[in-house]
Amino acid sequence: MNSATDQQLVTLTVNGTSREVVLDPRRTLADTLRHELGLTGTHLACEHGICGACTVLVDGRPARSCLMFAVQAEGRQVRTVESLGEGDQLGDLQQSFADHHGLQCGFCTPGFLMLAEGFLAQNPDADREEIREAVSSNLCRCTGYQTIVDAVEHCAAARRTQRTGRLPYEGNAQ
């Protein structure tokens, strides 16, 4: 470990709460979230930015937390999977994943949830093909992706209904 003088005090805003951590500057945001802050919902599966299991929202946009140092997140808003839902109540996106069997082993799931949360915030009217393209940023080894696309599509439709009062359109999933 580097000597204590190399360590830095960093203030991170995670899920709306300000947290101070002392860390090695080379510590990634993913490791910091998981091991310093105990937010183990963010997972690591490749640590080179391909698989997306570590996806969190930084200032509302999906970001690979394995490719960021924690110090780079200072002064920015970080959201992790622990911020979805309220208490024991699943959020609508989480519920949609459960309803559509959008997860099996569940390891990649937090990354997909945060990817979809960020994507839908920016593209609430995305169609199925756009959702499929967005979802292709992350890897899943269990589901074959179809049910993940279904889950995101139905969540988007439900949100639109809530916004506009229109009935959700039927997706082309069987």
Next chain:
Amino acid sequence: MGTPLVGTAVPRREDPRLLTGQGRFVDDIQVPHMLHAQFVRASVASGRITSLDLSAVREVPGVVAAFTAQDLDLKGITAGLHRPVEEYVPTEMPVLAGDRVRFVGEPLAIVIAENPYAAEDGIEAAKVTYDVFPPVLDEEAALADGAPLVHERAAHNTLLDVSLFATEGIDEIFTGAACTVRVESRTGRQNALPLETRGALAQWDAREEQLVVHTCTQIPHQVRTVMAGCLGLDERAVRVIVPDMGGGFGIKCVVGREEIAVGAAALRLRRPVKWIEDRKDALTASFLAREQHYSLRAAFDADGHILALDADVVCDMGAYSCYPFTVGIEPLMASSEMPGVYRLPAYRVRGRAITTNKAPTAPYRGVSRPQYVMAVERVFERAARELGLDPVEIRRRNVITDFPYRGVNNITYDPGSYRESLDLCEQVLRNEGWYDRQAEAAGQGRHLGIGYSCFSERTGYGTAAFAQRKMKVVPGFDLAEVRMDTTGALTVTTGTVSHGQSHETTMAQIAADELGLDLHKVKLHQGDTDRVAYGWGTFASRSIAIGGSAVRRAARLLGERLRVLAARLLDVPYEDTVLDQGNVRLREGPQRVVSFVELAEVAYLRADLLPVGIEPGLTATASFDTLSDGTFSNATHGVVVELHEGTGQVEILKYVCVEDCGVAINPTVVEGQCRGGIAQGIAGALYEQVTYDAQGDPECTGFMEYKVPTAAEIPDITILHLETPSLITETGAKGAGEGGTIGAPAAVLNAVNDALRPTGIELENTPIRPEQVQLALEQASYAHQGHEQHKEPA
């Protein structure tokens, strides 16, 4: 009785914690004073270590200790078969290589540090020198005369060489046959690639005098056995716990050397040690799979009935035998299952496992079935062309239709829907107009192809079936325990381990149904060697077929106990009682009812009220095994592809899977397993391949090189269910975990070849590379007259 839960798509009970980030995977567990391990790994494919200097490693800030093989002095891991030395050569996999190095990535030393970053700094400071030997990297080099030997005792680099079947007079059948076809089929080396890499956290519990190991394994009891053996401990002094697991697909159903080394380090240092494999190590130094070569020759009569199959199977198993399955797993599986769904009168097969200087192999979802099905399906496609038959029709003429069927491979197939699934699959593609679209496309100069694969998949192997493989340790049975507490809630333990297959839901469905309990009253425990008496874990799609049957039996026994107790308390004959929604009531007239809670109170809190001769407590244990040859799930996969001129890209336009896994405990879960499996099968057909350079250096060290398909490559998949209940399991369920992976490569390859039909070129190997497709299409453009040769572009 309430609505049955078995057969119902009840929501998954695993989901809430996994969706909220409360899943607990190995790397999520932190304990005080925990240290972190990484491994110094070999940088040459073959050689002898001349020096291994860790002095600089130990000077790296944060490094606490570093151990070589000599430092730890552990027994190696040996997996065995009871076969004569002419057939099988056992090999020991040392926990750490101390002398001889056999593949790039082989662990040489374990470095332990205060944090993972320091552990990685540490391994970079290791100094290793080698006498480098020429590596053996493929089948041809391994089997060549005078080839360097990967293991000195294994002549011709052959670890297993068996000829399991040879029908008398088979050569005469070939001589007299109307049509003979040959297929040479090769499949690329793959990585099963669970998203969660391997990992372990080991700590000594002084109070329990136990080494407690949290690890993501599909076989906790077998890890315990090997750990205890290598460390010289009683088995009871090792407790293996499996927390949530991020996939396995077979790669985690063998014992890895790294978790043993982590256990040894924790024992020595008396501090918790955690190792989490990084992706590079997972791709290069863990277990791989799938690299096989099939040389098939088949004889047909003029009507397209297969008469004989002569097969030579060579499996490249890499550097070591895995525990407990050995290098026999792939060639023995291929040899014994090969004819698959087809009526075959005569069969001869030779199966070999060869060793090379590449990472060792483990079972991977499907185990040889994806490969042999692909080769056999090519045989039928080829024969159909030779005889001018429709590819579906030739299958229809050959699939087994009368059950139980005794095969030429001495296996009795339990009933399935081979013919029905084929008919339905074709019907879907016809009804949706894909044949019309194919004809239309041809008119426009586009290249659409339709391909099928038919297969059955033996699952739920019992002890007898595994014993035929002559393994020194024989899997097969499983155990379950059910325990009702004073509130009437039920805890079920099983020896199987879920890593995405939703056992917490499906096992609970089985137990709750048997007892007439609400699902929320049932909780499953799995993956803890101290809580589960014994288990063979989860592989070979055995969990529901075998483990689920044990759960049902245990629940039935408990139900009988509840009825006995109630009958005595109510003073009525046992036969007059029935379980009903948390109560025991009289079969006739529901006026006399005693609830499970009341019975549990008597069994535990008011034992003074227990009738004479009835023991306190409400537990039951049961095992399940089968002496039969197992269950046979089956399916037909149908695929439509379009080949794109200019890029050689294969686009999947439509994918239909008609599957039959007997009774589906939870149809949603079955569909999920199918889709995920098909995605992995498509990956093997079109994308994934582990490659090595001429020195034996792995070329796929990350996801930039190892191409895992994304949502952009995997299409939506139509799944239709048929249901032929198994006659041998307690629930009628057959295994459902692997089928998707088995059917996809053959169906995709057949579809590509159908699209290439005008070119006269047939591809036989996977992964299908775009440049091969492109070359075939280019050849077609100047050879419009239609070639007859069946050759494959290099």
